[in-house]
Amino acid sequence: MWDRISPILPEMQLALWQTFYMVAVSVTIGVILGTLVGTLLYITRPGSLLKMPATNAVLNVFVNIFRSIPFLLLTIAIIPFTRLIVGTAIGTTAAIVPMTISCIPYFARLIESTLLEVNRGVIEAAESMGANRFQLVWKILYSEARAGFANNITILTVSFISYSTIVGIVGGGGIGDFAIRYGYNRYDTEIMMITIVLIIVIVQVIQSVGNLIVKRLDKRI
Amino acid sequence: MININDVSKKFQTADGEFNAVSSVSLNIEEGDIFGIIGFSGAGKSTLMRMINLLERPDSGAITVDGENILSLSRKELLKKRKTIGMIFQHFNLLTNRTVFDNVALPLELAGVSRKERKARVLECLETVDLLEKAKEYPAKLSGGQKQRVAIARAITTQPKVLLCDEPTSAVDPQTKEIILDYLKRIREELGITIVIVTHEMNVVTRICNKVAVMEHGKVVESFPLEEIPKIEPKSAISKILFNESNSVSEEPKEEGEFVYVG
Ligand SMILES: Nc1ncnc2c1ncn2[C@@H]1O[C@H](COP(=O)(O)OP(=O)(O)OP(=O)(O)O)[C@@H](O)[C@H]1O
Ligand SMILES: [Mg+2]
Numbered sequence: 290m291w292d293r294i295s296p297i298l299p300e301m302q303l304a305l306w307q308t309f310y311m312v313a314v315s316v317t318i319g320v321i322l323g324t325l326v327g328t329l330l331y332i333t334r335p336g337s338l339l340k341m342p343a344t345n346a347v348l349n350v351f352v353n354i355f356r357s358i359p360f361l362l363l364t365i366a367i368i369p370f371t372r373l374i375v376g377t378a379i380g381t382t383a384a385i386v387p388m389t390i391s392c393i394p395y396f397a398r399l400i401e402s403t404l405l406e407v408n409r410g411v412i413e414a415a416e417s418m419g420a421n422r423f424q425l426v427w428k429i430l431y432s433e434a435r436a437g438f439a440n441n442i443t444i445l446t447v448s449f450i451s452y453s454t455i456v457g458i459v460g461g462g463g464i465g466d467f468a469i470r471y472g473y474n475r476y477d478t479e480i481m482m483i484t485i486v487l488i489i490v491i492v493q494v495i496q497s498v499g500n501l502i503v504k505r506l507d508k509r510i
Numbered sequence: 511m512i513n514i515n516d517v518s519k520k521f522q523t524a525d526g527e528f529n530a531v532s533s534v535s536l537n538i539e540e541g542d543i544f545g546i547i548g549f550s551g552a553g554k555s556t557l558m559r560m561i562n563l564l565e566r567p568d569s570g571a572i573t574v575d576g577e578n579i580l581s582l583s584r585k586e587l588l589k590k591r592k593t594i595g596m597i598f599q600h601f602n603l604l605t606n607r608t609v610f611d612n613v614a615l616p617l618e619l620a621g622v623s624r625k626e627r628k629a630r631v632l633e634c635l636e637t638v639d640l641l642e643k644a645k646e647y648p649a650k651l652s653g654g655q656k657q658r659v660a661i662a663r664a665i666t667t668q669p670k671v672l673l674c675d676e677p678t679s680a681v682d683p684q685t686k687e688i689i690l691d692y693l694k695r696i697r698e699e700l701g702i703t704i705v706i707v708t709h710e711m712n713v714v715t716r717i718c719n720k721v722a723v724m725e726h727g728k729v730v731e732s733f734p735l736e737e738i739p740k741i742e743p744k745s746a747i748s749k750i751l752f753n754e755s756n757s758v759s760e761e762p763k764e765e766g767e768f769v770y771v772g
Contacts, residue, residue, distance in 0.1 A: 414602035414660075417562055418616040418667075419591035428619070432606050508647040509605045 293479060297471075301484075304467035307381045311453050311463060314385050316446050319392025323445075324438075326352065326393060327400025328426060338422050352394040360452050363387050364459055371459075384461025388452060396445050403437035404430055436507035443499025447492050464488060511671065511703045512538040512561060517570030519556055530556040531567070532727040538720075543697055543704045545714035547751060548724035554707040555675050557724070561705065562594045562673065563587060575670055592620055595664030595702075599676035601656040603648040603663075609635070610644040613663045620667060634662040637699070638692055654685035661692055665700065672696070674706040678713060690717050711751045723748050 294301070326348065332338040333345035358366070364387040368378045371386040407430055415429045431438070454465020464484060472481025519531040531553045538544045546554050559565040560572060563579055572579050574594065582590055603612050613634055617627045635641045638658035648656055657677060664672055674693065678686035694717050697704050708714060714721050715735070722732035723745065730745040743749045 408602070408605075410598060410600055410602040411604055413564060414596065414598060415615070415619070416564060417591060417594070417596040417673075418619055419588040420619045421588055424619050428615070429604065432604060435606060506606070508607075508649060510649055 290479075290483070294483065297480065301464075301467060304462060304464045305487075307461065308450065308453050308463040308465070311381060311385050311388055311456065311461060312446060312449050315388035315392050316442070316449055318389045319396050319445060319449075320442055322393045323396025324400050326397035327404065328430075330397060330401040331404040331430075332422070332426065338425060352397055355390065355394040356398065360387070360391055361455055361458065363391060364456060368459070379460040381461050381463070384453075384456035384459055384463075387459075388449060388456065391452065392445065392449060395448070396441065399441040399444060400434075400438070403434045403441060406437065407433045436503045436509075439499060439502045439506055443496060443503070446495055446499075450488065450492060450495075511540040511542070511575060512536070512705065513571075513573045514538075514557070514561070515571040515573075517557070517560060517567045517572060519553075519560065519565060519567050529727050531560070533570075534724075534727075534729050536722055536729060536732065538703060538705060540703055541697070541701060542720055543694070543706065543718045545718035545721040546705065546707045546724060547709065547711065547714055547721055549709060549747065552724040553727040554709075554724050558673050558675055558705060558707050561671070562591050562596060592616065592667045593669050594671045594673060595667070595669040596673040597657065597660045597664050597675070597677050599679045601648070601653075601660045601680075603656055603659055605648055607647075608644065609640065609646050609648065609651070609659050612648065612659055613666055616663060616667045630666055631662075634666050635659075637665070637696060638662045652685070653681040654688055657681065657685075657689050658692060661689075661696065665696060665702070668700070670703060672702050672704045674704060676707055676709070678708070678710070686713070687716075693717060723751065 330345065330348055330352070333341040333348065335342060335345070355363075364384075367387055367390065371383050372378045374386055375382050377383050411433060412425060412429055415425055420429065453461070453463045454468070456463065457466030457469060464487070468481045468484035468488075471477040472484070514534060514536040517531060517534050518529065521528045521530050534553075534557055536544075546557065548554050556565055560567050561574060561579075567580070574590070577590065579587065579590060604615065607615065610631055613631045614627050617630060622630070632641065632644075635644055638661055640655060640658055640662065643651060643655065643659075648659065651659065660677075672693075677693070678689050681689065690713065693704060693706070696702060697717075704717075706713065706718065715738075718735055720732070720734050721738075722729045724730065725745065725747045731743065731748050733741060738752060741752075743752050
């Protein structure tokens with residue numbers, strides 16, 4: 290098997306690096322902006338910290354729209370926007386744009402549902418202490434939801450490793466594109482299988498590390 | 511200390527409006543341990559939550575320590591709340607903070623420096639005899655210990671008033687006595703005014719000096735505790751509750767006595 294892999298090793302390494310680059314950048318931006326949007330979704334809900342039903346409705350519509358466009362179509366549909374942002378619509382950096390745009394609403398929903406699980410009584414206790422809204426979010430909600438956040442980041446990362454296999458269509462490269470080129474275009478099933486196993490291993494590692502962090506952060510039991 | 515004047519609160523429900531509290535007036539004096547008793551749904555919690563404006567009344571006036579809380583700006587209200595501690599039936603401790611950090615929270619929110627915080631937190635944990643649990647997380651504590659942490663947390667900012675919403679309803683009878691003893695002690699040591707909502711007459715007879723009986727959103731009777739033996743209860747609910755209280759005072763402090771009403 291090794292003699293089959295060694296000639297294509299440099300190419301495989303490059304593909305792995307591309308995947309890492311695309312996922313790392315889109316997930317990082319997605320986590321930051323998604324946390325912001327998710328928190329806004331939560332605090333503008335009726336009965337929550339801010340009375341802003343209109344903002345909440347608008348945010349919900351936007352999130353739903355971007356959540357419902359299939360990723361492949363989104364990648365193609367926003368090509369003009371991608372060109373505007375990074376100067377080109379082709380290549381690994383260009384592929385980060387649709388991935389990030391997909392990341393934000395996805396993570397926002399994860400964060401919103403995690404925040405909804407925070408015990409109302411704890412928020413009320415902090416309100417009775419005279420906590421202001423910023424403190425309620427920063428010191429209470431985020432503290433209580435931190436294990437959920439770590440879990441959400443794990444879910445997001447795993448999902449977007451999967452999404453990254455699609456952006457070969459705009460020349461994004463990556464490990465998925467590599468597998469398609471060998472397995473599908475060259476009928477080299479063996480290389481494709483090796484690549485799939487590699488992806489499985491990577492996902493397993495990410496999931497295990499994620500679980501470990503969640504366990505560390507969670508003091509509920 | 512707390513003056514509630516003709517206060518009402520309605521809730522919108524699926525089948526119309528619901529009067530949770532209607533035209534309630536109460537005067538709670540400095541140093542009182544004031545009991546509010548009644549069956550489930552009587553409006554006790556709603557009434558108590560209006561004292562720190564967790565719930566805003568539709569009409570009426572509330573003054574706490576001489577200040578009309580309904581006229582406060584949001585910023586002033588947040589400051590005012592630091593002078594009104596609160597504890598809850600289900601403790602409401604932060605699960606991801608240690609006991610120490612839970613007790614430190616009100617000080618942290620008030621912007622007290624780390625050093626001052628530490629001294630004060632240790633002092634408060636000492637008051638509830640939980641110094642040795644400072645580094646534990648709440649999940650590792652018993653219900654009674656959690657409530658003691660909540661008491662410590664509620665008194666860190668040296669409030670003048672302590673609101674207790676069914677503080678002993680989620681613990682066993684022995685633990686209940688312990689918690690009530692701590693409340694009594696902090697009342698004596700700190701001169702704090704305590705309001706305690708409960709559905710158990712033995713809680714009232716054990717620590718309160720005054721009691722108000724609530725039913726269907728109204729205060730039906732209200733008097734000092736020493737008058738209970740000679741008073742002729744007017745309402746049906748007072749009759750039920752006071753009969754229980756008599757049996758409690760006839761055979762004082764029977765271990766494990768647990769009157770559950772509602
Ligand atoms: N936010 C709310 N919206 C609608 N109805 C409410 C709300 N809060 C309380 N109520 C209703 O108001 C009534 C009084 O509630 P409250 O919690 O004050 O009663 P309680 O005397 O504390 O009862 P319990 O002993 O069960 O805690 C109940 O019928 C309750 O269903
Ligand atoms: Mg209640």
